[in-house]
Amino acid sequence: MRLVARLVKRLSPSFTVDLSLAADTGITILFGASGSGKTTVLRCLAGLTRPDTGRISVGDRVLFDGESGTSLRVSERRIGFVFQQLALFPHMTVAQNIGYGLDGLARDERRDRVTAVAESFRIAGLLDRRPNQVSGGERQRAALARALVTDPALLLLDEPLSALDYTIQLRIMDDLRRWNEARRIPVLYVTHSHREAFALGEHLIALEAGRIMAAGSPHEVLDSPAHAALASLAGFENLFEARVIARQERAGTMQCLLAGSTTEIEVPLGTADAGQTIHVAIRAGDILLATQEPVGISARNTWPATVVDFVMRGSMVVATLETDVRFIVHLTPGGAEALELRAGGRLWLIIKTYSCRVAVG
Amino acid sequence: MDWQAIWLTVKLASLVSAILLVVSLPLAHWITFSRRRWTFLVESVVSLPLVLPPTVLGFYLLLLMGTRSPAGRLWTEWTGHSLAFTFEGLVIASVLYSLPFAVQPVAAAFAQIDPTLREASAMLGASTFRTFLRIVLPLSIEGVVAGVVLSFAHTVGEFGVVLMVGGNLPGVTRTVSIAIYDQVQALHYGDANRTALALLAFSFVVLLGVYGLRRRPWAATPLA
Numbered sequence: 001m002r003l004v005a006r007l008v009k010r011l012s013p014s015f016t017v018d019l020s021l022a023a024d025t026g027i028t029i030l031f032g033a034s035g036s037g038k039t040t041v042l043r044c045l046a047g048l049t050r051p052d053t054g055r056i057s058v059g060d061r062v063l064f065d066g067e068s069g070t071s072l073r074v075s076e077r078r079i080g081f082v083f084q085q086l087a088l089f090p091h092m093t094v095a096q097n098i099g100y101g102l103d104g105l106a107r108d109e110r111r112d113r114v115t116a117v118a119e120s121f122r123i124a125g126l127l128d129r130r131p132n133q134v135s136g137g138e139r140q141r142a143a144l145a146r147a148l149v150t151d152p153a154l155l156l157l158d159e160p161l162s163a164l165d166y167t168i169q170l171r172i173m174d175d176l177r178r179w180n181e182a183r184r185i186p187v188l189y190v191t192h193s194h195r196e197a198f199a200l201g202e203h204l205i206a207l208e209a210g211r212i213m214a215a216g217s218p219h220e221v222l223d224s225p226a227h228a229a230l231a232s233l234a235g236f237e238n239l240f241e242a243r244v245i246a247r248q249e250r251a252g253t254m255q256c257l258l259a260g261s262t263t264e265i266e267v268p269l270g271t272a273d274a275g276q277t278i279h280v281a282i283r284a285g286d287i288l289l290a291t292q293e294p295v296g297i298s299a300r301n302t303w304p305a306t307v308v309d310f311v312m313r314g315s316m317v318v319a320t321l322e323t324d325v326r327f328i329v330h331l332t333p334g335g336a337e338a339l340e341l342r343a344g345g346r347l348w349l350i351i352k353t354y355s356c357r358v359a360v361g
Numbered sequence: 362m363d364w365q366a367i368w369l370t371v372k373l374a375s376l377v378s379a380i381l382l383v384v385s386l387p388l389a390h391w392i393t394f395s396r397r398r399w400t401f402l403v404e405s406v407v408s409l410p411l412v413l414p415p416t417v418l419g420f421y422l423l424l425l426m427g428t429r430s431p432a433g434r435l436w437t438e439w440t441g442h443s444l445a446f447t448f449e450g451l452v453i454a455s456v457l458y459s460l461p462f463a464v465q466p467v468a469a470a471f472a473q474i475d476p477t478l479r480e481a482s483a484m485l486g487a488s489t490f491r492t493f494l495r496i497v498l499p500l501s502i503e504g505v506v507a508g509v510v511l512s513f514a515h516t517v518g519e520f521g522v523v524l525m526v527g528g529n530l531p532g533v534t535r536t537v538s539i540a541i542y543d544q545v546q547a548l549h550y551g552d553a554n555r556t557a558l559a560l561l562a563f564s565f566v567v568l569l570g571v572y573g574l575r576r577r578p579w580a581a582t583p584l585a
Contacts, residue, residue, distance in 0.1 A: 048480055074483040087481035091499050100495070101485030150485060 001025060003154055003186045007044050007054040008066075017041060017210035023186040027177070029197045029218065030190045032207030033233055038190045039084075041207070042156045045188070046081050047074040058153045058186075080147030080155040084162075086139055088131040094118075094142045095127035101150035117149040120179050121172075137168040144176060148183075155180075155187040162193060173200045194222055194235040206230050228279035228359045236281035236357065237328040240265075244272050253300070253353055256280060261324040266300040267356040279359040284318070284330040286355035289339055290348040301351040309343050310336065317341070321349060363556065365532050366540035370517055373448070373536060377455040378513040381463035384456070385508055389468035390493065394479075408461045415458065419525025422454050426526070451527040451534050458522045463512040470504020471497060507571050514567040517560070 006020040017037040032038050043049035045056055045063075053066035058079075063072045088097050095114055102110045118124040121141040126134050131142065140160055147155060161169040180187060191197055197204055197218045204221045206214040208229050214221045222234035232239050241259040248254065252269045256278065265280060272278045294302055303323045310319035317336040319329045327349060331339075339347060388407070392400050410418055426433045426444035436444050444450035474497060482492040498505070520538040527534030529543065537560055544553035 046484060048483075074480070075486045075488060077484075078486075079484065081481070081484040083477045083481060085475070085477055087475065087477040089478060089481075089496060100482070100487070103486065103491070146485070 001059045001153060001185050003045070003056075003058050003188070005041075005045060005054065005056045007041060007051045007056070009040055009044055009049065009051045009054075011037075011040060011210075015210060017044075019207070019210070019212045021205055021212065021215075023188055023203070025184045025186055026180070026202045027173075027187045027189055027200055029201030029204040030188055030207060031192070031194075031197050031204050031221075031233070032213075033192055033229075036207040037210040038192075038207055039158055040210075042081070042158050042188065042190055045154070046079050046156055047072060047077050048081075061153065078150070078153045080150065080152035082140075082143045082147050082155075082157045082160040084158045084160060086131075086143040086160065088139060088143055088146070090131055093128050093130060094123060094134065097131065097142055098127075098146045098149050100146065113149055117145045117179075121145045121175055137164055137172065140164065140172055141175070144172070148179060151183070152185065154185055157187065157189045159191050161196065162191065166195065166199075169196065170199055192233065194233065197222060206233075224357050225281060225359050228281075231279060231281035231357065231359045234281075235283065237284035237330075238280075238282040238287075240280045240282075240325065242267075242278055242280045244274050244276050244278060246274055254358075258325050263303060263323050263325055265351070265356060266353050267358050268353060270358040272358070272360065281357040281359055282327075282351060282355055284328040286351070287327060287329045288350035289319075289321075289329060289331065289335075290350060291339055293348055294350055297350065299350045299352045301349075301353065301356070303349050305347055305349045307341060307343055307345045307347060310341055321347065323349065363535075363537070363540045363544075363552075366535050366537050366556075367559075369448075369532060369534075370536040370538075373451060373455060374513045374516040376452055377459060377516045378463070378509050380452070380456050381459060381512045382505070382509050385460070385463035385467050385512075386498075386505070389464050389471055390497070392464070393468050393471040407464050410458045411461045415519065415521025416525055418458055419454065419522045422450075422457070422522070422526050426450055445526060446528045446530060446534060448527075448533055451523060454522050454526040455516045455519060458519060459512040459515045462515045463508040466504045466507040466511060467501065470501030470507075473504075474500050503574055506574060510567055510571050514564055518564060 003023040007017060009017045011017065017040050030038050030041060040049060044051045050071065051064065051066065054064065055066065056064040062070055063077050064070060089100065098117060099110050099114045102113060115124060118127055121144055123138055123141045123145065126138055131139055143160060161172060189200060201218050204216065204218045205212055206221050213230055214226055225231040225234050228239060242256040242265065243259065244254050244256050246255045247269060249269065253266050254269055256265050256267055258265060267280055270278065305321040305323045308320040308322050308326065310317055315333065317331050317333055319331065319341060321327050321329055392404055423445055424430060428434055428437060428443065433443065444453065478496055479492055482496050487495065518538060523534065523536055523539055529535050529539050537556060541553050541556045544556065
């Protein structure tokens with residue numbers, strides 16, 4: 001089964017969702033910042049929002065065709081939708097919620113199917129409870145089970161797991177994957193979290209301002225983001241504008257000057273010419289710190305810097321250091337202790353050339 | 362105690378609130394969920410009895426029911442008698458007069474339902490009607506009950522419209538509030554007091570029920 005969609009939906013004079021996408025069996029991540037049009041895409045596919053024009057098909061069923069005026073009703077599309085707020089019916093038990101879409105079936109068959117899907121999603125023991133009597137993770141499982149029990153041809157998930165603990169997210173998605181091995185339907189998963197995107201998706205479509213910016217595996221798209229907007233979303237804490245000063249073709253590097261500073265940085269060779277402006281993205285966890293000037297080291301970018309401040313975030317220390325630009329650095333509490341990290345202290349910043357990702361735009 | 366008037370009043374109010382229940386559910390559904398721009402027009406018309414003096418409403422209804430209006434003539438040809446000063450006429454007038462008291466609490470209850478619940482129901486294959494029966498109605502049952510109770514109570518308490526449209530015919534259009542008026546006019550203060558006290562107690566109990574059911578912060582009117 002394959003979802004193929006072309007959509008145009010004008011949301012405001014300055015914002016139009018305009019894209020073509022395809023999703024095969026398996027989990028496809030629809031990735032983008034809030035306001036990039038992800039939810040609009042899902043709602044158009046589901047029939048909850050009518051596109052201005054376009055065409056949507058799942059397998060050989062046409063759900064919407066702007067030219068012929070075809071538009072199947074929401075209730076006829078056979079699409080499972082898990083809302084961000086889950087939308088479990090509060091006045092029904094978990095079993096009644098799951099069985100809601102099985103209206104046409106005989107009671108025995110309905111009960112059997114509810115029990116089967118509840119077992120697949122490990123909520124068989126909660127069937128008699130109300131949604132407000134089970135945990136957040138169990139609610140997500142109930143919402144997934146409810147959407148899947150009707151054997152939809154396509155499953156749409158609108159950030160349903162973002163409120164959950166990471167390990168619980170992974171377990172739920174494992175159960176979903178296992179369930180889908182037999183069904184083999186396309187699953188479109190909307191998120192703005194790069195962690196979820198890496199962990200859950202086989203394929204990723206990055207959205208920005210209503211258009212597709214990049215597509216590929218999560219690693220292809222997010223590890224070497226082609227656009228600056230994508231880089232910050234992909235979790236690159238350090239994102240600088242820079243001008244290419246010189247290209248060293250033989251060394252495979254470029255020398256760049258970070259905008260508004262005198263800090264020169266060496267980055268991998270890209271397609272940009274000397275004089276052109278690019279973006280340099282560096283993960284905070286890829287930056288090393290040292291108390292003394294490093295010698296005999298392969299890393300090409302080393303600068304003395306001043307510690308501006310640092311805070312503990314969970315089991316991680318987030319430090320801000322300044323040369324004449326500011327860098328965010330992540331390190332372990334043990335590392336911070338070894339460095340005797342303190343505000344105003346002097347340290348050396350060390351960044352490998354290959355830790356610097358080059359993005360345009 | 363004028364038992365005939367009490368029986369008539371209960372009959373009238375029961376009939377009116379039953380009709381209003383049937384009318385207000387689809388009307389409130391349409392007002393709340395329709396995407397049309399002119400729902401506000403219907404809302405305004407429905408709410409008119411809230412601000413109009415009952416005499417104004419009664420006056421126009423009387424004109425409408427009279428033999429000079431096409432509608433009045435049609436009714437007279439069909440049934441052989443005029444609507445004015447009959448129990449049927451009183452029912453129609455009361456339905457219109459109490460309409461906002463039924464529609465507003467129901468519409469307010471509908472509006473409080475999370476829209477994604479209705480969308481989720483549609484995504485699971487349910488028709489609008491099934492969504493209404495299984496999701497909208499159960500989740501707004503308080504508002505529906507409030508609407509029925511309020512329209513019942515409001516009909517019991519009406520005076521001006523009854524007087525204009527129904528007059529004062531014992532057993533046909535003389536309701537409790539008209540009976541009290543009569544008793545006072547006839548200087549039977551003891552009788553008037555007993556009937557009035559009964560009406561007061563009844564209204565208080567009804568409101569106790571409505572507010573007790575809602576269990577929400579106090580509002581000046583139980584409507585919104």
